Amino acid sequence: MGAQESRYRKVFVMIYFVTSNKGKFLEANAIFGDLIQKDIGYTEIQADTLEEVAAFGMREVAERLQGPVMLEDAGLFVEALSGFPGVYSAYVQKTIGNRGILRSMEGVENRRAYFRSVVAYIEPGMELQMFRGEVHGKIGTEERGTKGFGYDPIFYINEISLAEMDLSEKNEISHRASSMKALKRWLDENRN
Ligand code: IMP
Numbered sequence: 357m358g359a360q361e362s363r364y365r366k367v368f369v370m371i372y373f374v375t376s377n378k379g380k381f382l383e384a385n386a387i388f389g390d391l392i393q394k395d396i397g398y399t400e401i402q403a404d405t406l407e408e409v410a411a412f413g414m415r416e417v418a419e420r421l422q423g424p425v426m427l428e429d430a431g432l433f434v435e436a437l438s439g440f441p442g443v444y445s446a447y448v449q450k451t452i453g454n455r456g457i458l459r460s461m462e463g464v465e466n467r468r469a470y471f472r473s474v475v476a477y478i479e480p481g482m483e484l485q486m487f488r489g490e491v492h493g494k495i496g497t498e499e500r501g502t503k504g505f506g507y508d509p510i511f512y513i514n515e516i517s518l519a520e521m522d523l524s525e526k527n528e529i530s531h532r533a534s535s536m537k538a539l540k541r542w543l544d545e546n547r548n
Pocket of ligand 1: 377428429430431432445446447449450471504505506507508518530532
């Protein structure tokens, strides 16, 4: 393979990760190593599932970016709140935030909650692929930790919040790590 050809190939196999969220990007890139962040924005529809949101967004970005593209939609699902905020997680984080969630959980005994991540991937000539990951834990009674982002300070696993974990620790267990690792396995099996 000539130098020109190998350079082309390397450029082609690099994946665009469409996200404005630096934390998400760092977590995903710790798994893939060679992602390119594209903060180009896309329509996040209001839908019943993360899969629908991701698929709709992907249709939009795949037209704008030529080459392998991934995007991810995630949500926090609280059992005692019947799965809320779920697909509304971004809006709820922006409006009432972690304190609002803690307030709505005051006096609630069942603190069980989970994060779900859906990553969507497409490249020219291939069908859309989607992979899901989950992590189960509890909503704490206070915000703890300064690492991570979003709901991390109130989401606890074995008494430790995700915001108290290093990125590498979060990547051992997180919803995003599971969905991203599933995509990576698929790519290793399905691409040259
Ligand atoms: P989206 O996937 O960017 O739409 O995420 C929805 C909301 O959930 C945003 O407010 C994110 O900050 C939050 N979120 C997504 N993933 C995580 C995570 O790994 N930890 C904490 N919050 C998250």
